[in-house]
Amino acid sequence: MLWNEGTRPMRMSRLMVKTLREAPAEAELPSHRLLLRAGLIVPLAAGLYCFTPLGWRVHKRLETIIREEMDRYGAQEVHLPALHPLETWEQSGRATTMGPVLFHLRDRKEREFVLGPTHEEVVSHLASRHIQSYRDLPFTLYQIQTKFRDEPRPRGGLIRLREFFMKDAYSFDADWESLDQSYQEAFDAYVRIFSRAGVPVVAVEADSGAIGGKDSQEFVFLTESGEDEILLCDGCGYAANAEKADFRKPPAVAGEPLPIEEVATPGITTIADLAAFLGIEERQTAKAVFYLADGEPVFVCIRGDLEVNETKLRNALKAADLDPMDEAAVRKHGLIAGSASAVGLKGMRVVADPTAVEAPNLVAGANKADTHLRNVNHGRDWRAGIVSDIALARDGDLCAQCDGRLRGRRGIEMGHVFKLGTMYSEAMGVHYLDETGAQQHAVMGCYGIGVERMLAAVIEANHDDNGIVWPPSVAPFDVHVVVIGAGNDDVDSTLAELESRLEAAGMSALVDDRDDSPGIKFNDADLLGMPVRITVSPRALKNGGVELKLRREGDAEVIPLAGVVERVQAAQQAGGYGG
């Protein structure tokens, strides 16, 4: 649990760190500001940071927690190359689907390589060399390794990097039932990892993409500054990424189909205006949205009171790429934005949400300006090529599973567990012979955790106005010793005694021996955030010992030197993060 047992306490005067009184202007997130102010990281370029000794110690402790929990359930650590031949990515087809995020390079013989953004292909290659029989399954491999992604927008300090450490694990099973168990083991390990590291997370259902796959869950750290929209039911435990979230849609206004008729709607181009103008509800209208799916025009229709979920739409279309049409494309395909409908539409695919198909007598566009149609009915007036749930769940919507309501929250994805299935084992040739001698593809799962992102979240979740408040499990040092009055014989001898006691107990300590004022030292101690602060000073000695203060609590107390180790241990236990 303590990798640095027996090491001498680190002297602040020797530690390669410089705290900053003010954070650089570009840093906005608390974690970003504190990482820079405490000198844990130093920027090199957008999305690239150097870790200082202090920052790297935290990184290593997080890695240790991850390794222990992965090893605990039998996952086996490996190391895979970060440099991959381009052919490996062509073999899976992801050289094109992941195209823009891949960093490309060539060797001296002009052979093309990429820097690995993830390792499904390579681990599949490795596994394929081993797996021959069902007797070789199941197993889970993992590594903690650098990933490279040419992100469109690195951001938030350690939140979104171009080079980062990921703990990525891959399970190989003979069938889906066995995968369920491997998946559950990984899931349980993740719960323990985040709990130990002091990162509160919620597991939410996530989109598994158009590439097949089955269950997929994300471990999300809830924070206003998060980039993901999460929906949580206030009634049952349902939690899902907005991309995936299911909800109960309001019922349609019932009625027998009436004859279609044109109505003049001068200047009306939005659903809200249309409903107000005609004195009807938004759910009595049909909303039209236009997309380009892999370059092909797609007409999308949904009931007017709902929004389109682009992830669900992409999946329904099995499209790799989906973008809303810009004005030029809208014109090019002869669509009238604000007055469009699928009635009489030709030359493009039509995708509809069931709500637009089931509701009778909707008001839809007439495909000419300032005009709409009343009483449009699916089947009679238009027909969708694809009918699929493409509605976006929003804050306040009804839960699909209980009578509760969904609440929208923001969050950052810390980890992802995903039942991949056989996509990669088919592409990369990972197969085995079953009991009957038939060739089968291994069923895979993959499980990722972003280490730096987790570090940032630890700080987001554990800080106050004065600085970081490390959970004992990941603090760079167990104890921060502030020395006041160095040169005084009693202070010097007490410090020496304290240091040897801490060392003997296997506790790591940072000793602020700098020739600075007490105020500077106390403020730095708060900023750096070690769980326990011990002050050695003439005043404390006069009061019978050294002063001990917990970072997460306000008051200090003087205790005899002999009681220090015991108190520090108690504080570590009380931290609530099983070390």
Place this chain on the structure above:
RNA sequence: CGGGGUGUAGCUCAGCCUGGCAGAGUGCUUCGUUCGGGACGAAGAGGUCCCCGGUUCAAAUCCGGGCACCCCGACCA
């Protein structure tokens, strides 16, 4: 890639509009006084004013182009 913002001392920023000695705070060095919550005095060091080009007697300042960084959206751990 679209939109917005910023670039001047290690850090935070002023100066730019209205062209004319490159500045403040903080940090750093030295000396002295201090010594329990970012002390005080004195003396110093520190600059490609993001880059390239243009205008001008003269450019941090005006004009053109480029780059970098940050923030918001489409993607991910």
